[in-house]
Amino acid sequence: MLAGFQNVTFEFGARAIIEDSTWHIHPNERIGLIGYNGTGKSTLLKLLVGEYQPSKGEVIRSRNTSIGYLHQDLLSFDTNESILQVALGAFEKVLLLEKEIEELGIQLEKNHEDEALLHLYSDKLHEMDTLDGYNIHHKTEEILQGLGFANADLQRPYKEFSGGWRMRVLLAKMILQQPDLLLLDEPTNHLDLPSIEWLEKYLLHYQGSVVIVSHDRWFLDRMVTKIVEVFPCQGK
Ligand SMILES: Nc1ncnc2c1ncn2[C@@H]1O[C@H](COP(=O)(O)OP(=O)(O)OP(=O)(O)O)[C@@H](O)[C@H]1O
Ligand SMILES: [Mg+2]
Structure with missing residues (x-):
């Protein structure tokens, strides 16, 4: 296993986003992470990279696993560098x-x-x-x-x-x-068609594992072989 959750629970304040979730990501898996807006997909990725800590359970990351994480918050990064x-x-x-x-x-x-x-x-x-x-x-x-x-x-x-x-x-x-594991949070949102085509070609030959959050069915259909769906926690 490259990374994953073991009985993970995570809340924002009193609101449970993830409850007792177990998810193992294995080498060479291509996973589409789907769910309605606000169900916690981006939060799941942040837990995986260690940006958030679970209140219960364990986030597992093999020490040798390198993770690449692409998300929109990165766009606010600014620099004079070329x-x-x-x-x-x-x-x-x-x-x-x-x-x-x-x-x-x-x-x-x-x-x-x-x-x-x-x-x-x-x-x-x-x-x-x-x-x-x-x-x-x-x-x-x-x-x-x-x-x-x-x-x-x-x-x-x-x-x-x-x-x-x-x-x-x-x-x-x-x-x-x-990286051994790519986490892509809505990668196609900011890309135009030629770049999406380029990304698709790249991902099809990519040897590592990949988790893609996307609302684009057609993109997911071509890119992944497994779907993980996030549902709102019960009673919330
Ligand atoms: N920093 C935060 N503090 C409090 N609540 C938050 C915070 N970040 C997200 N939330 C809430 O947690 C829930 C899950 O958010 P998250 O961004 O993980 O959803 P998502 O599935 O990625 O949604 P989308 O499809 O719109 O990107 C949402 O209801 C959101 O409003
Ligand atoms: Mg999101």
Whole structure:
């Protein structure tokens, strides 16, 4: 199991949203999470990622499971960084390593006989190779272009873009992170048709598990193989 609930209860104040719920998400599952407005779908995802804590029961996340979570609250995030930089943020480790290598290179120019420094430098280069770190710029550009960005756009600041285009940047970043479990809360709301088509193609080849909240039946029909329905708690 990748993640899930064991007898989870969650309330907002006195109002129960989820009562004694057990849900196990397994590898390679493609789940559509449906239910009427306000029944608690978004809340369920927030419990899964640990943004909310249950009042009873346990939220299970295997320690090695990486989760990508796409939702609309992300759109309020603002930055002067270019969209290329934002998407490249997916490669936090490699970017740090790039910096270290650059700094070590400068130091080595000054003391090229320092054996310890040389060793460190060659270790870092090796690590970069293992992480496939030399390709991140190429990969990122490719995905952004796939999502409809022109080459000239890649250096423009993220904050200049509208909601729909920001969503594409965040989607690109999440895809580049290659998480084991994707949680998509109404992903098609801010995307235009070509981007939805692109996302569909991507999801069909995606190896991990995915939970999609959507009111779009046609999209769900194509994307998922299992439906989980959320009902209002009894008597509420
Ligand atoms: N921070 C909060 N404090 C109090 N109540 C909240 C809070 N967030 C959501 N709720 C309420 O909890 C219920 C579940 O909300 P949630 O957003 O999970 O529903 P949803 O199924 O995702 O709905 P939609 O289909 O409209 O996105 C709703 O009735 C909502 O009004
Ligand atoms: Mg919601």
